[in-house]
Amino acid sequence: MTKESLQHGLPRASVSETLAVMNDVMLPSVAKGVIIRRPRIVGLAERMKLDQRAILRVQRLEAKYGPGPLMLRSPDSKPMALVLDPGHANRILEQTPEPFATAEWAKRSVLAHFEPHMSLISHGVERAERRRFNDDVLQSHCAVHHLGDRFATVVQEEAGELLQDIRQAGGHLDWDAFVDAWNRVVRRVVLGDTARDDRALTETLSKLRAVANWGFLHPGREHLRKDLHERLLRYLERAEKGSLAAEVARTSCNEVTQPVHQVPQWLTAFNPAGMATFRALALLAAHPGESERAQAEIAHDIPHASPRFGFLRASILESLRLWPTVPLVLRESTVATQWENGWMPANTSMLLHAPFFHRDDRYLDDAHRFNPDLWLQPEQMEQRVLMPFSEGTGICPGRHLVLLVGSHMLARLLEGREYRLKPPTRLLSSKPMPPLLNNYDLTFESRLH
Numbered sequence: 001m002t003k004e005s006l007q008h009g010l011p012r013a014s015v016s017e018t019l020a021v022m023n024d025v026m027l028p029s030v031a032k033g034v035i036i037r038r039p040r041i042v043g044l045a046e047r048m049k050l051d052q053r054a055i056l057r058v059q060r061l062e063a064k065y066g067p068g069p070l071m072l073r074s075p076d077s078k079p080m081a082l083v084l085d086p087g088h089a090n091r092i093l094e095q096t097p098e099p100f101a102t103a104e105w106a107k108r109s110v111l112a113h114f115e116p117h118m119s120l121i122s123h124g125v126e127r128a129e130r131r132r133f134n135d136d137v138l139q140s141h142c143a144v145h146h147l148g149d150r151f152a153t154v155v156q157e158e159a160g161e162l163l164q165d166i167r168q169a170g171g172h173l174d175w176d177a178f179v180d181a182w183n184r185v186v187r188r189v190v191l192g193d194t195a196r197d198d199r200a201l202t203e204t205l206s207k208l209r210a211v212a213n214w215g216f217l218h219p220g221r222e223h224l225r226k227d228l229h230e231r232l233l234r235y236l237e238r239a240e241k242g243s244l245a246a247e248v249a250r251t252s253c254n255e256v257t258q259p260v261h262q263v264p265q266w267l268t269a270f271n272p273a274g275m276a277t278f279r280a281l282a283l284l285a286a287h288p289g290e291s292e293r294a295q296a297e298i299a300h301d302i303p304h305a306s307p308r309f310g311f312l313r314a315s316i317l318e319s320l321r322l323w324p325t326v327p328l329v330l331r332e333s334t335v336a337t338q339w340e341n342g343w344m345p346a347n348t349s350m351l352l353h354a355p356f357f358h359r360d361d362r363y364l365d366d367a368h369r370f371n372p373d374l375w376l377q378p379e380q381m382e383q384r385v386l387m388p389f390s391e392g393t394g395i396c397p398g399r400h401l402v403l404l405v406g407s408h409m410l411a412r413l414l415e416g417r418e419y420r421l422k423p424p425t426r427l428l429s430s431k432p433m434p435p436l437l438n439n440y441d442l443t444f445e446s447r448l449h
């Protein structure tokens with residue numbers, strides 16, 4: 001069958017509409033940095049409201065073409081489709097990895113720079129084994145990892161040091177101070193206490209992530225990747241008690257598992273988790289009613305063993321709904337697939353634009369409001385497709401860990417303290433939440449409660 005006959009019935013965007021999708025939806029994500037953010041561009045994107053432009057662009061196409069999926073005018077060798085319908089989004093996420101593979105070509109070109117055998121860019125039996133390994137080590141199916149208490153202690157210690165810095169700075173907190181403490185937590189949780197001050201490791205990974213931002217446009221830095229993997233192997237061999245490295249040692253592996261290609265993803269993905277946590281702190285600072293609920297929860301939960309912090313978790317999820325750190329979820333069809341109004345060829349890259357689904361103000365009154373109850377009252381979720389951690393069989397296996405570490409960090413920072421954004425007008429509960437919140441220039445003043 002020819003490409004034309006396969007696409008019969010599916011709507012096709014014009015050339016100018018395709019260019020507009022590239023310009024408004026894809027380019028800003030690429031420019032901000034898909035694997036490591038470029039702070040200056042994030043600031044620019046915030047000022048220029050580029051994220052709002054992207055949502056409006058997709059809304060306009062949906063209003064014109066209906067549910068789609070909308071085929072874009074891409075080269076014959078690389079068909080691309082924009083997913084516009086919540087039902088289609090759910091189908092794609094549920095039918096992963098067959099016929100909708102996670103190993104999409106653009107994603108492969110990016111992640112292969114530092115973790116070419118990672119589960120997300122693997123397929124078939126290799127993906128199955130690597131995904132199984134990630135699920136086992138990260139305990140994807142448990143709300144609280146069995147090392148949860150240990151990780152909570154690590155957060156408490158590092159937050160304690162950060163609080164000392166905050167006091168010395170007269171109550172001032174900014175991103176640089178926060179991320180320094182956050183990275184210490186991440187290295188201890190993933191690799192063990194001896195990695196606490198291994199900033200060189202984080203630096204090496206950051207350099208590779210900066211290369212990865214360029215995808216296939218960069219030839220790669222082989223020696224850096226070798227260096228990173230050797231450093232990681234040393235930590236995995238040490239398998240320090242109370243860390244994910246120890247879990248790796250306990251978890252069965254075979255010749256295709258390639259643990260050292262899975263670990264860089266954990267370290268990398270904890271970085272946006274820090275962004276989401278810091279933005280959640282800003283949301284709470286700007287919403288006095290929700291901040292009081294957070295304080296009440298902290299006072300109630302902290303004295304108990306293994307505090308759950310349900311409200312703080314919901315606040316982080318809201319931060320990720322409003323400002324998803326993975327705005328484009330990508331899949332690639334492995335065979336021709338049938339839709340209500342036509343066929344889509346095999347090897348089509350499918351773009352799911354999370355902000356379009358998360359902030360659909362045409363149907364949802366509270367699309368731009370901070371509403372943690374959304375995550376606490378499941379009936380509120382019914383009309384929505386929320387995919388901050390993706391969904392279905394390809395859902396992020398680290399999601400519970402993110403919420404555990406993030407909620408404990410918030411609890412320790414907020415316990416007995418009050419935070420105000422500088423300037424307070426940066427985020428106002430009386431106004432819609434902005435299309436993007438630049439975490440790099442957020443600053444707080446804090447004082448005892």
Ligand code: HEM
Pocket residue numbers: 102107118119120121131134138265266267269270272273274276320325326329330387388389390393394395396397398399401402
């Ligand atoms: C805010 C923080 C995070 C967000 C928003 C997030 C989101 C996501 C999303 C959307 C995916 C699916 C991507 C796709 O289908 O292309 C994913 C996959 C994945 N995430 Fe996360 N993630 C976060 C943090 C973490 C952490 C901390 C870990 C590990 C400790 C982790 C481990 C993974 C792994 C291993 C995969 C690949 C799963 C697979 O192969 O199916 N993530 N994440």
